[in-house]
Amino acid sequence: MKKYLEILKKCALFADIDDEKLIKMLTCLGAKVAAFDKKYTVFAEGSAAKYIGIVLSGTVQIVQVDYYGNRSILSEMGTAEVFAEAFACAEISSIPVTVIANEPCEVMLIDCSHILHTCENNCGFHQQLIFNLMKDLAKKTILFHQRIEVTSKRTTREKLMTYLAIQAKKAGSDSFNIPFDRQELADYLEVDRSGLSAEISKLRREGVIKCDKNRFTLL
Amino acid sequence: MKKYLEILKKCALFADIDDEKLIKMLTCLGAKVAAFDKKYTVFAEGSAAKYIGIVLSGTVQIVQVDYYGNRSILSEMGTAEVFAEAFACAEISSIPVTVIANEPCEVMLIDCSHILHTCENNCGFHQQLIFNLMKDLAKKTILFHQRIEVTSKRTTREKLMTYLAIQAKKAGSDSFNIPFDRQELADYLEVDRSGLSAEISKLRREGVIKCDKNRFTLL
């Protein structure tokens, strides 16, 4: 586990916990590491909501796929970010989303019940972990609000511009990369891919944005 | 505060805390009660994200209103439900939503920093409160997933049917009341009101649903 220490220290779940303690903790929590190739399923929809995941390398996507195969991308998680925590913490039986590896990646899996319920060793770090989990969940909720702000817009153009404005603000610059290809961006914005491509071209012709691959510039 | 005890006991925030302790706790937390008439603003967008709210009577709506005045209803909270906790817990400076009284209502307001940070009296209930907050936030996240499942659908018909199916499941019956009027339902589903009315009529004519005011029946 030591090789992952530098990454885990950046993880919000382990904020305010010192290195030495962190290593011990991982053993006590029964943390496991798993690797997945690109496109492989980390958690399948309907599987038990038991584990909290932490991205150690690569990225994973949280997606919902409906009856007709329509995909909706809820979020993308990169290094040191936590995923599936809401399902495990809410103690629901199965998860309503699919988590897939967006590129080759390693993830750490922790049985959430080990975090929530005090163990026989009475390790004494559960409180800090629960506090950190709470903060993490609060921040995730804020991200959902942001996503709704984007997808509640009625036209592809408005959705795209709202999304880009948020990304620019996040990057602190009018020029920034987005973590999605065209199809993924469409699945995040909840619009048709070809319509999105057309709208991007239109905005480019109008001189509103510049765009090269997944790098956008607001003009 | 005693008059609200029966309501507060039902509040998830105070789960596993006994009556006597709860009363003391409220004083220590500096809980205040405020009343609002219908349509009045409980929290305005942009105001400080300081307080957690608990509905004591009536209902409040969490809404986002964009630059052009388009309203989007994120959720509606009834008796004993908690709201605005995510913003307070994430310790962001201002809230990105508006909370309005949907009918005359009373709400309890608690300064979140009193929950998150141990007080000088060292009351010892913070841990339980934080645990409860974490569970509450996890459940809110699940509700957001559900809302996205609804609004990610591309047509008014699909959005409506997905929403009604979830409500039926929640009610445990094919017949149920929804907490929205037509305009509010449209603002929740992110669709046009008149289009929604037309779609409801169509579904009724086709014999897919029955509907009287805000009572729906799936056939």
Added chain:
DNA sequence: TAAAGTATGTTGAATTTTCAACAAAAGGAG
């Protein structure tokens, strides 16, 4: 009770999206 205001249903025109099909460009494997 009457009047005024609010909510709901209906309709047609304008706008926008979706869908399908294809062309062009980019990327990867051998």
Added chain:
DNA sequence: CTCCTTTTGTTGAAAATTCAACATACTTTA
């Protein structure tokens, strides 16, 4: 480098949404 696959852009037709305007039903209150 070439072939094959994937991604992106383009287009037109069909479908759906939005918008505006109005009729009707329901509520509130004076």
